[in-house]
Amino acid sequence: MTEAALQFSDQDKLGRVASVDTSHVAVDVANSLLLTRIGIGQLIAIRGATEREYLIAMTERVTRSTRDELPPATDHGDDGVFLATVPTDVLQGVLIGTFRTIEGAKANTFKRGADSFPQIDRECFVIEGPNLQRFMGILGAGFAEDERLKLGAFVADRSADAIASGDKFFQRHAAILGSTGSGKSWAVALILERAAKLKFPNIIVFDMHGEYAPLADKSAGGFAERFRIAGPGDLEKPANDVLFLPYWLLNRDEMLSMILDRSDQNAPNQASRFTMHVRNLKGQTLDTESKVDVKKTFTVDSPIPYDLKSLLGLLASDNTTKGVGKTGPVKGEWEDKLTRFLARLEAKLDDRRYGFMFSPPSGSAKYDWLAQQVVRLLHSGGGSGIKIIDFSEVPSDVLPVVTGTLARLLYDVQFWMGSKKRTPVTLLCDEAHLYLPVRDDADAVQRQALGTFERIAKEGRKYGFSLLVVSQRPSDVSRTILSQCNNFLALRLTNETDQSVIKRLMPDSLAGLTSILPLLDTGEALLLGDAVLLPSRIKLDAPKIPPDSATRDFWSEWGTAQPDDAAISAAVECLRSQTRKN
Ligand SMILES: Nc1ncnc2c1ncn2[C@@H]1O[C@H](COP(=O)(O)OP(=O)(O)OP(=O)(O)O)[C@@H](O)[C@H]1O
Numbered sequence: 001m002t003e004a005a006l007q008f009s010d011q012d013k014l015g016r017v018a019s020v021d022t023s024h025v026a027v028d029v030a031n032s033l034l035l036t037r038i039g040i041g042q043l044i045a046i047r048g049a050t051e052r053e054y055l056i057a058m059t060e061r062v063t064r065s066t067r068d069e070l071p072p073a074t075d076h077g078d079d080g081v082f083l084a085t086v087p088t089d090v091l092q093g094v095l096i097g098t099f100r101t102i103e104g105a106k107a108n109t110f111k112r113g114a115d116s117f118p119q120i121d122r123e124c125f126v127i128e129g130p131n132l133q134r135f136m137g138i139l140g141a142g143f144a145e146d147e148r149l150k151l152g153a154f155v156a157d158r159s160a161d162a163i164a165s166g167d168k169f170f171q172r173h174a175a176i177l178g179s180t181g182s183g184k185s186w187a188v189a190l191i192l193e194r195a196a197k198l199k200f201p202n203i204i205v206f207d208m209h210g211e212y213a214p215l216a217d218k219s220a221g222g223f224a225e226r227f228r229i230a231g232p233g234d235l236e237k238p239a240n241d242v243l244f245l246p247y248w249l250l251n252r253d254e255m256l257s258m259i260l261d262r263s264d265q266n267a268p269n270q271a272s273r274f275t276m277h278v279r280n281l282k283g284q285t286l287d288t289e290s291k292v293d294v295k296k297t298f299t300v301d302s303p304i305p306y307d308l309k310s311l312l313g314l315l316a317s318d319n320t321t322k323g324v325g326k327t328g329p330v331k332g333e334w335e336d337k338l339t340r341f342l343a344r345l346e347a348k349l350d351d352r353r354y355g356f357m358f359s360p361p362s363g364s365a366k367y368d369w370l371a372q373q374v375v376r377l378l379h380s381g382g383g384s385g386i387k388i389i390d391f392s393e394v395p396s397d398v399l400p401v402v403t404g405t406l407a408r409l410l411y412d413v414q415f416w417m418g419s420k421k422r423t424p425v426t427l428l429c430d431e432a433h434l435y436l437p438v439r440d441d442a443d444a445v446q447r448q449a450l451g452t453f454e455r456i457a458k459e460g461r462k463y464g465f466s467l468l469v470v471s472q473r474p475s476d477v478s479r480t481i482l483s484q485c486n487n488f489l490a491l492r493l494t495n496e497t498d499q500s501v502i503k504r505l506m507p508d509s510l511a512g513l514t515s516i517l518p519l520l521d522t523g524e525a526l527l528l529g530d531a532v533l534l535p536s537r538i539k540l541d542a543p544k545i546p547p548d549s550a551t552r553d554f555w556s557e558w559g560t561a562q563p564d565d566a567a568i569s570a571a572v573e574c575l576r577s578q579t580r581k582n
């Protein structure tokens with residue numbers, strides 16, 4: 001027979017259950033010495049209904065108060081009775097699971113949730129040392145070999161691997177949250193590195209600062225493929241890794257959110273003429289391509305190439321055409337109503353920052369172009385399953401359109417794929433607060449992108465499409481999206497508003513654990529959710545190839561490194577030309 005994983009001696013004895021309130025227990029601590037070693041998140045075993053069962057709790061709070069007590073009668077001195085001050089130590093914990101030495105044919109099992117409530121006066125023990133090692137071993141062993149995602153080690157016991165279920169972690173969206181410099185990007189690099197070991201991983205990373213570039217440097221052991229959204233410097237001769245998002249990929253609402261001014265009294269006219277012409281132009285493309293079947297059912301939102309110059313021509317002619325009256329020309333139905341719409345559209349076309357959308361290379365007007373691009377992004381195998389898309393040259397005001405459109409496109413393709421052929425895809429959204437803001441703060445363009453991501457958050461699971469949201473400002477990230485996340489890697493979080501967001505996302509019983517968040521060390525995290533049997537404080541492993549996000553040593557560098565004047569001038573030119581190439 002296997003040995004029982006939890007074996008307690010008198011030294012481990014902490015005290016007895018004093019009170020129970022649903023999933024919270026208060027323990028009257030008899031062994032004050034033990035208490036000095038206990039931190040938040042420490043595991044406690046409470047003797048269960050039988051000898052073979054322990055309820056497992058996690059400490060949330062420790063309080064010490066003093067009370068005055070009459071000394072025993074024998075202690076009464078000649079001067080009368082003195083009250084003695086006695087400390088009362090109370091430990092509060094939250095019940096998280098049930099451990100059984102034997103359950104049916106199995107030995108040493110742990111499951112989430114307490115099967116029974118602890119009874120008053122039951123003995124409580126601290127789980128530490130060899131007991132903790134054996135217990136942690138059981139946690140990781142609960143997952144099948146090919147499902148395991150090793151993230152680091154438990155802080156409580158560095159010798160035990162912290163293992164999550166890779167399936168559950170990605171299945172229903174996850175979030176990595178923490179203040180700046182807490183170790184989010186390193187955690188991302190670590191997770192990507194682990195995923196890259198699989199045969200056909202499929203993760204698309206939205207990289208806002210180009211910090212994951214080293215992961216794609218094959219000469220230094222990189223494992224990812226890297227793309228760049230075209231910047232103003234890429235329009236003439238785009239390299240092979242440069243991505244364009246031609247205007248015709250945008251659906252009607254995305255396009256209008258950029259060019260329509262809803263406060264204009266002619267806005268409804270402008271929208272309706274735009275819609276009609278775009279639909280007709282797309283129809284014409286289908287005619288030239290002889291796509292008879294598509295023509296029958298396509299809509300204005302279908303991503304079908306059309307010529308923007310023709311659209312401008314049609315709108316301009318609407319805007320200038322006079323009507324025919326009985327006695328000669330009268331004011332046309334649309335005359336002068338589209339002037340401002342046309343001006344806004346033309347301004348976008350002239351803006352080189354929008355080049356990735358309005359000045360795509362000629363090849364992108366081909367009907368087959370889209371399928372080729374999407375295959376590049378959704379392809380996996382042969383070491384190309386991790387794809388990093390660098391958005392660092394995309395101006396911040398258009399960021400939501402680009403991220404939103406790209407995400408929608410990828411999701412829609414996944415949505416329309418036959419369910420038997422579909423393989424899972426995860427979209428990793430770094431710096432999510434930049435383009436997935438809280439709805440009240442969002443402008444028209446951001447709301448459009450938000451709609452896409454919220455839709456993925458709500459229904460993506462069914463189509464094997466999940467989000468991994470990364471942010472340093474959880475309070476600025478859409479609540480709808482965060483509340484759909486089932487797993488959280490919460491790193492150090494100092495801001496109180498941000499902490500309270502995490503607190504609200506936790507089940508009530510675990511909210512107390514979040515008080516540890518501001519105290520976490522760099523690279524330490526609280527891992528919560530269904531991917532782990534226990535919410536645990538872990539120290540994340542360092543990735544083999546760290547992202548390019550090093551925290552600078554200000555003081556030391558000021559002592560050694562002189563700023564390069566020529567580099568400053570060069571940066572000014574880059575700023576002028578809006579490209580890093582010069
Ligand atoms: N697991 C780890 N082990 C050791 N050091 C780490 C770990 N994670 C992060 N660090 C250190 O912290 C620094 C900052 O980490 P990282 O770039 O991941 O922060 P971040 O949370 O992404 O910050 P930001 O929100 O500003 O992007 C790293 O350069 C590294 O020195």
Ligand SMILES: [Mg+2]
Nearest residue numbers: 184185186549
């Ligand atoms: Mg980062």
